[in-house]
Amino acid sequence: MTEETSATPEQDFANGADTQPQVGIISQYVKDFSFENPNAPNVYQWQGQPQIDVQFNIGSNKVADDVYEVVIKIDVKAVSADRTAFQVELAYAGLFGIRNVPEEQIQPFCYAEAPRLIFPFARRILADAVRDGGFPPLMLEPIDFAGLYVQQAQAQLAQSQPAGEA
Template identity: 75%
Template sequence: MADETGNEPLANGEDTAPAVGLISQYVKDLSFENPNAPAVFQWQGQPQIDVQFNIGANQIADDVHEVILKIDVRATSADKVAFQVELAFAGLFGIRNVPEDQIQPFLFAEAPRLVFPFARRVLADAVRDGGFPPLLLEPIDFGALYMQQALANAEGQQGAQAEEGNA
């Protein structure tokens, strides 16, 4: 049966089925610094590597979200910077007919998992092209990190509510 717009509904509920897809992925920002070159190449010993991650999400259109995986790496040796890399790697995701309560877990757990291998390669290539051995990051369990953050946020909200109740 056609609706008033003349559009026929799709068979088997295909027009209401949840759908998620990666539209595109890209380097949003990349910075590599080698402030102590060429002296750094004479340094002895392994540098200390500090890796920080941050995930952000923006809604671009009704069914389109951008997820940005930001990776900051700083390598130091004897309190001097060997190299520093800042990478913002993004994925554009189409999300349709997904329940509202499942969108945030997808954006902050599953989407970063999908783009991470590509961000990891860009980071390794940048470090290698800077004159150092490629930095190969271990796989990350973004789902577990999301659950930890959600639990910490829930505990923080309960603590804030308890303080308000005592005030």
């Protein structure tokens, strides 16, 4: 007669089993990039500060077992007197290895923590591109990705509830 025993996670780990949650950055890269300076050289004679509009979006998709790509897309447009001073579009991505993480925690990681980790690199690329285009470097403020994720999740929850429920 054989006796079955169930090992605890600590025992599995001690026996070499790979059961601990693991997350790591595999790679970071520019996926798409564009800098336009449509009114050069006249733009350098314009007076006054341009109005700068910054839009960003985050996307994530599973590219292999335990591998997720997270992309931050940032669009910046500087306009002065209804003329474009410059326009920058950047899609900056990171590949993340995610192993032994509960499924319900993967989306919050991909939309809150992963963008926080790669944003400083995207920010530097934008600042350098704007500076190299002949303008003062554009230093984006830090973004609270976790706060935005929670805010968006709450908005989606509110939309999914029938009217009258709270």
